[in-house]
Amino acid sequence: MPPSEPARRSAQSEFSAALINPDLPPPVGVSGPRGKGARKRFAVYRNTVTVTRIDALADIFPAVQRLVGADFFRGMARIYLAQEPPVSAVLFEYGQGLAAFLERFEPVSELPYLPDVSRLERAWLDAFHAADADPLAPAALGAVPAEDLGDLTFTPHPAARMVRSRTAAVSIFSASREQRPLETIRPLEPEDGLITRPAHEVQVRLLPPGAADFFKALMTGATLAEAATLALGRQPGFDLPAAISAMLEAGIFSACSLSPAKTEHPQ
Amino acid sequence: MSQKTLIGASALAGAVAMAISGATFLASTDSATAATEKCYGVAMAGKNDCAAGPGTTCAGTSKVDFQGNAWKSVEAGTCTTMSLEGGRMGSLEPLDRDLPA
Structure with missing residues (x-):
């Protein structure tokens, strides 16, 4: 029997929360071969998602990146994406809230x-x-x-x-x-x-x-x-x-x- | 709105006529439209490809994000060198037609 709608939704929010937060364990149901734990495997997946989102932000905001430098931008992007993960599967729509984030992000208050x-x-x-x-x-x-x-x-x-x-x-x-x-x-x-x-x-x-x-x-x-x-x-x-x-x-x-x-x- | 004194019809007509007479871009716009074809989705990366390189290092899962020292790199940006000298940039000239970065 397929999971009920509330169960599916709760599993999905658990999954996306674990995607953002490295402190959380892999979502229930994600396991390695022969039932082994999947912490490292899930970490690789989490990393790919994170890096891909940072790359997307760097592509969407090249001028911002040039102004603050690539290292700073990527560190800042990581903080932003933890606060505001994409709401669309289409990554070119990402970053609508970056301006508001930058307005309250203390390290760039001088810019x-x-x-x-x-x-x-x-x-x-x-x-x-x-x-x-x-x-x-x-x-x-x-x-x-x-x-x-x-x-x-x-x-x-x-x-x-x-x-x-x-x-x-x-x-x-x-x-x-x-x-x-x-x-x-x-x-x-x-x-x-x-x-x-x-x-x-x-x-x-x-x-x-x-x-x-x-x-x-x-x-x-x-x-x-x-x-x-x-x-x-x-x-x-x-x-x-x-x-x-x-x-x-x-x-x-x-x-x-x-x-x-x-x-x-x-x- | 009617109680407010609006710009006169003749002034508007003059402005529109002047704007259109200066419209040398008419022909070029048409020919440019005819000469191009649209290619969807190639210019801007949707980034659907897997970030395989960094994905194997788990750099993105680090709990120690760029901290204190990284924020100092704001100064590495060129922004603080902007001075008060130099005139304003042109007005109605297109500033750039930059390509997707």
């Missing part, structure tokens, strides 16, 4: 940009695996009558992400991934990063002042007029044509439409 660099790296991979969609065509926007432009709303592209930072996380991310020197970067300069994948290649942009407010408003459903007004109000030097041009080129949106409330009252 205030590290959490946002890890957010950019996670967003990069999310964009890489996001659903395909054609970006909004400039011609589609150009075809909208001038009097309707203000009431337009936009559908975010599945790959579009934004990371707003109190630090120079975007410059540090880019320099680190491209193995460029970091000496000229002022680490505490606030930066906004935009991650998109208009076709098959992920793109990361450093946004000029005001653009993040503009894009964020549009991504959360504001009309074009509302978003432009907001951005200009917060940043008088905001360059609206350049932002619209960048939004088309980067592929932040996949479609635009007249907001329903506004179409009822076109004036």
